[in-house]
Amino acid sequence: MAAEGKVPYDAVALDEAEKRFWKGLWETAVEDAVVDLGIDMVWFGPVAAAVVSEEPEELALNFILGAAAPGAMEDCYLPAAIKWMERHDVDYRVSLLPDLPEAAVAKAWLRRHQHRLIDGPARLLRDGSPADFQPPPGIDVYERVDPREDEGFADPLAESLGLANWAGTFFFDLPGTAGWRCYCSVDGDEPLAYSAMLISEQTAVLALASRPAGEQDGVGQRAVLHRSISEAVAAGCTTMAVAEAGHEPAVADRESLIQAGFVDAFRTFTWQPHARVVM
Numbered sequence: 001m002a003a004e005g006k007v008p009y010d011a012v013a014l015d016e017a018e019k020r021f022w023k024g025l026w027e028t029a030v031e032d033a034v035v036d037l038g039i040d041m042v043w044f045g046p047v048a049a050a051v052v053s054e055e056p057e058e059l060a061l062n063f064i065l066g067a068a069a070p071g072a073m074e075d076c077y078l079p080a081a082i083k084w085m086e087r088h089d090v091d092y093r094v095s096l097l098p099d100l101p102e103a104a105v106a107k108a109w110l111r112r113h114q115h116r117l118i119d120g121p122a123r124l125l126r127d128g129s130p131a132d133f134q135p136p137p138g139i140d141v142y143e144r145v146d147p148r149e150d151e152g153f154a155d156p157l158a159e160s161l162g163l164a165n166w167a168g169t170f171f172f173d174l175p176g177t178a179g180w181r182c183y184c185s186v187d188g189d190e191p192l193a194y195s196a197m198l199i200s201e202q203t204a205v206l207a208l209a210s211r212p213a214g215e216q217d218g219v220g221q222r223a224v225l226h227r228s229i230s231e232a233v234a235a236g237c238t239t240m241a242v243a244e245a246g247h248e249p250a251v252a253d254r255e256s257l258i259q260a261g262f263v264d265a266f267r268t269f270t271w272q273p274h275a276r277v278v279m
Contacts, residue, residue: 006263007125007126007127007239007263007265008127008238008239009125009203009238009239009241009265010202010203010239011097011098011099011100012069012070012100012101013200013201013202013203013239014097014125014203014239014241015065015066015068015069015097015100016046016066016069016200016203017198017200017201017203017204017205017241018065018205018241018243019046019048019065019066020179020198020200020205021198021200021205021243022041022048022050022063022065023041023048024174024177024179024180024198025170025171025174026039026040026041026050026170028170028171028172028173028174028177029169029170030169030172030173033166033169036054037052037053037054037055037166038051038052038053038054038088039051039052040053042081042084044077044078044080044081044084045069045071045072045075045077046066046069046070046071046072046077047064047065047066047067047069047072047077047078047080047081048064048065048066048081049063049064049081049084049085050062050063050064050065051085051088051090051092052090052164053088053090055090055164056088056089056090056091057090057091058091058163058164059091059092059093059245059246059272060161060162060163060164060245060246060247061163061164061167061245062085062088062090062091062092062093063092063093063094063095063245063246064078064081064082064085064092064093064094064095065095067081067094067095067096067106067110067271068096068097068100068101068102068103068105068106068107069100069101069102070100070101070102071102072102072106073102073105073106073109074102074105078094078106078109079109079113082094082113091272092272092273093118093246093270093271093272094110094115094270094271094272095120095246095268095269095270095271096268096269096270096271097123097266097268097269098266098267098268098269099266103269107269107271110271114273114274115271115272115273115274116271116272116273116274117269117270117271118270118271118272119270120246120267120268120269120270121244121246121247121248121267121268121270122248122264122265122266122267122268123241123242123244123264123265123266123267123268124241124242124249124254124257124258124262124263124264124265125239125240125241125242125262125263125265126229126239126240126241126260126261126262126263127238127239127240127261128202128232128233128236128237128238128239128240129233129261130229130230130233131225131226131229131230131233131260131261132261133222133226133259133260134226135222135223135226135227136219136222136223138187139185139186139187139192139219139220139223140185140186140187140223141183141184141185141186141223141224141226141227142183142184142186143181143182143183144175144176144182144183144184145175145176145182146175146176147172147173147174147175147176149175150175150184150191152191152194153171153172153174153175153182153184153194154168154169154170154171154172154174155168155171156193156194156209156210157171157194157195157196157207157209158170158171159209159210160207160208160209160210160249160250160253161207161243161244161245162245162246162247163245171196174196179198179199179200180196180197180198180199181195181196181197181199181228181231182194182195182196182197183195183197183224183227183228184224185219185220185221185223185224185227187219187220191220192219192220192221192223193208193209193211193220193221193223193224194208194209194224195207195208195209195224195225195227195228197228197231197232199231199232199235199237202236202237202238202239203237203238203239203240203241204228204232204235204237204239204240204241205240205241205242205243206228206240206241206242206243207242207243208221208224208225208242208249208253208256208257209221210249210250210252210253211250211252211253211256218252218255218256218259221253221256222256222259222260225256225257225260226260228240229260229261240262242257242262244268246270
């Protein structure tokens with residue numbers, strides 16, 4: 001493992017994988033939710049703008065990614081995405097990875113156009129080395145390959161990202177979707193933890209469901225993390241990242257991730273329009 005805070009990563013590849021992760025969620029939302037809630041994602045070159053019109057105050061659901069990707073500023077894609085978001089009249093966040101090619105230009109533009117920097121989450125990354133811990137004995141891990149296999153799969157993952165209570169719709173149809181690996185750890189017949197992981201070339205982006213109430217040792221999370229890490233390594237991934245929706249994981253979930261070798265690699269630059277910043 002790399003030393004803490006020193007995980008090597010390709011910022012452009014990580015940015016692209018993160019966009020594909022959220023694109024996958026938006027594309028698998030059930031049709032009724034898409035229509036009733038105004039779920040939409042539009043691409044402006046390398047910039048992805050996502051909204052849920054009926055949740056105008058939810059920064060987790062209204063956001064722009066890829067704002068400093070190659071061409072985002074040079075070809076005016078970020079300004080176009082901002083205009084599109086403003087037409088929807090929602091609170092939104094613009095997330096910037098610090099090492100992207102156009103980060104400095106994007107930050108300067110956002111500052112000039114009445115956006116301000118707010119506290120962004122520390123990003124948890126892991127390199128592509130095998131897990132240095134053993135899977136917990138007596139705990140089985142199953143891959144979910146059909147949405148009908150496990151009705152309990154979706155809601156805990158949505159909750160772990162801090163999404164609205166209806167947002168399980170983004171996860172219902174993920175099992176069996178190309179590029180996704182979905183796992184459940186069980187003790188006998190009792191589900192303990194879930195994970196959903198997108199593999200994008202050599203980068204994996206992972207969502208880990210929060211620990212169930214009353215579970216103190218995180219054994220279920222350790223089991224799905226071991227399986228997720230093993231599958232990412234087998235697929236040739238050199239970087240694993242924990243998905244975030246504008247905030248960091250719960251303390252207990254963070255502990256499980258740190259124990260599995262994830263480290264705070266950097267802090268995301270998160271921007272929001274001045275008039276919408278909550279003081």
